[in-house]
Amino acid sequence: MSDGRARAVTMLVVGACVIGLAPILVRLSAAGPAATGFWRLVFALPLLALSSRGEPGGLSGTSRFAVMAGAAFALDLACWHYGIANTSVSKASVLATWVSFGTIGPSLYNYGKIRGNTEAIQKYTFGKVYNPEAYSACSNMPRFGHNGILTEKQIKDVVALLLDPKSPVNQ
Secondary structure (H helix, E strand, C coil), X not given: CCHHHHHHHXXXXXXXXXXXXXXXXXXXXXXXXXXXXXXXXXXXXXXXXXXXXXXXXXXXXXXXXXXXXXXXXXXXXXXXXXXXXXXXXXXXXHHHHHHHHCCCCCCCCCHHHHHCCCHXXXXXXXXXXXXXXXXXXXXXXXXXXXXXXCCHHHHHHHHHHHHCCCCHHHC
């Protein structure tokens, strides 16, 4: 392995370890979750300023999109920190990183378009909403029917929404 590649791999591993320790350090912090998130962002600003020095316009040329992305990241970081403070480090980290990929439940993007609208798919979808643990024992998706959160009619309405080709889910 070349010297540059070995250094890059080493930095990757060190970075992953630091990121892995972050929630533990947040949990051990004497400051509250919001204050810890605030200071994490503030301490990153000098590095961001240094990295933008070579760019045309520097920090003065920051777009609205970049500011909105930064605000969304700050909100996400604050929610994650409150999750760390109010649950376990592992639960907060898993939920923060997996929610957007459909592991709490199946991804709903083009759900009906991909699966079709056969009777078998209707039964599968109804069962998955009613009691997802019947399909995946380790599912984090709530058991809407089994626990009485939704009635049978409400679950049928959800299934219809998911499978209807004209539904916003399938557009």
